[in-house]
Amino acid sequence: MNGFDKAEFLNTELHQMSVIEKMRYLAEAYTEKIIFTTSFGYEDQVITDYIFSHNFPIKVITLDTGRLFEETYKVYRSTVEKYKKPIKAYFPPADKVEELLEKKGPFSFYESLENRKECCFIRKVIPLKRALNGNEIWITGLRASQSDNRSDMKEFEWDEGNQIIKYNPLLEWSLEDVKEYVHENHVPYNVLHDKGFVSIGCAPCTRAVRPGENFRAGRWWWEQNSGKECGLHEK
Template sequence: MNDIAFAELVEKTRETLQRVAEQFAPAVFASSLAAEDMVLTDLILRDKLDIGIFTLETGRLHTETLGMLDRIRETYGYEVEQFKPDASAVEQYVRQNGLNAFYESVDMRKECCRIRKVEPLNRALAGKQAWITGQRRAQSTTRAELHVKERDEAHGMEKFNPLADWSEEDVWHYIRSKNVPYNPLHDRGYPSIGCEPCTRAIQPGEDVRAGRWWWENPESKECGLHVVDGKLVRIKSVATSA
């Protein structure tokens, strides 16, 4: 992509974020603190948009990922809000199934994700009109039909994926050109980063999300944040130009 086309892509994304802030308040951005989310963090905070930023602190994140909270504070003077799982639910899961039961079956893994991610997300979105994610269409087969704007029926609100059209090269060009801080795990072969026991580095030629829940089949590799009753929320997506 040439410089003009890239500048247009960035401007289109900025306009989407501005529209969310102006038309869908209160709105929030769910950040995983990975590369894509640092692009959106930079755009939101540079433009001083009225969009809150939060992360799901699952209790099993990499030290490097948690370190991004400090990097954001130091770079932008912004405190990312953290939503943590219910301690009693985590304790019960571990007591009944073991600390790493998620390796045993997809159901066990999804239950762990429900406790550590989905339930905290529901709390984070309570009372909001819209939420934003850093998902991209090119990330995996489960996101091939991703649109910039979707109707999230599960939470009764609009959902925006401003980077849906971005390539991985676009993400890194923005980060390097704007000197945006990023998770050092990306330099160690982790293009997609989740909880530490569920994420590995990928091999050359693998899908960018191959390191997430690597012991499962590709079609099951979503944690439940973007899936309802086994179906992708984006089934009811609207046109990208919306």
């Protein structure tokens, strides 16, 4: 059975299960080969709580781009302190970051879409591929309503670029569902969410969202019609 067929099988066979039941099933069926990547946003904190509170043997990792907000590091620390569980950080290759800054300076991503995608590739995509290597299930905090690009996603999908099955447990959740879970369960969260930051990435590339703006408007706000993606979740 190829990867696409495996993803479709999981969509069918696990359809009636709760999120907890699905995670338990996956943790047992894909022992040592299941991973969750967190950026410490609302959605990811919900999944982290699921994993750590139920002691599921699922690796939890984060991508440290070197350009994160101080508030993001604070919720990283508070999450580790609350659950007493490790979250492994993956960093971009130092030589490529050094070369990029030497050739193009620290803010080249503002100058063109090509430059921005180059920075994202070095700081996010390369360490992600290293983290995913050897795994078969990748858990994400993606929600369908986050952007038009994600509206047709399925709970289980075959990620051709990364050669892995992607599991999106919060796919049908609304932002209010996520907030309610976080507050009712006293889950640590990034205080930037209280200041209008809906989707939080690197500090130079993220701003608060204004009333009436799209969910992704705060990411790479200087770009128009770029898709507002960094390359982590391209199919």
